[in-house]
Amino acid sequence: MSELYHNRILELAAGIAHLGELQSPEGSALKVSRICGSTVQVSLNLDEAGEVVTQIAVDPKACALGQASTSILSANAIGATIGEIRSARDALSAMLKSGGPPPEGRFWELRHLEPVADYPPRHASTLLAFEAAVAAIEAALAARASV
Template sequence: MTPDDPLASLYHDRIRTLAAAVRNDRRLEGADLSLTQVSPLCGSRVTLDIALDAALRIKAFGWRVRACTLGAAATALVVRSAQGLRLHAAAGWHDAMQRRLEGEDAAVEGLETPEIFDAARSFRARHGAVLLPFAILAEACAIRPDAGA
């Protein structure tokens, strides 16, 4: 991949570094929720185990990632950014990230550096992989609506 290759902007060092953080499975025993999302286009699969504290804030994550570099990087970013947040706050990231990938400069409050995925805007086939962990958070909030109270 040359620096002029459009893929070079997509798979930059920050993305690869994030992806490496979740390459090894780390499942969470006794999780309150364990959810999997699969991208129908590319087959990327992410499982997140989520533990909630008494106040329904995210206290810990486990993961199993069988996804491309972008899906893995997004998972690592979610794991790093969502700790300590109420589940419903993090669940809102899905819609904001989807709008961001579609070209809006949507704010993703509480998510560290969402702009690292801006290069994926022109690669629509990659959007599904990026959105996997965000879809899990949205699904988790739907399953546990009390986490938004």
């Protein structure tokens, strides 16, 4: 268990950027882990083309693993393309569930969560932030399409 909560995980969990909510988000999503009850709310805005995150706010109520994942997302999401965020979510899921390699690029620090792969009940809370970010992106794009 101590390998899960090593120093870098605890540092990330304690230093989450962009906490709170945006005043007028284009997209927002709340994801909940049915296993442990952890939640992560992500609100964001996209650039004019709808391709790059320009603002993000997060509100995690999660364990240290969920908070660490949220920290990595929030510290690196501004300036990220929606493709980068989707790819990071998919790579994180593959790393946890099927032995895939850790994500690379701007979300490379997700590698610190690799030991979580051995603890399936913790997969859901570790994925919450990226699941919420992708859902918030989809909500923002849907809102734009309906205008």
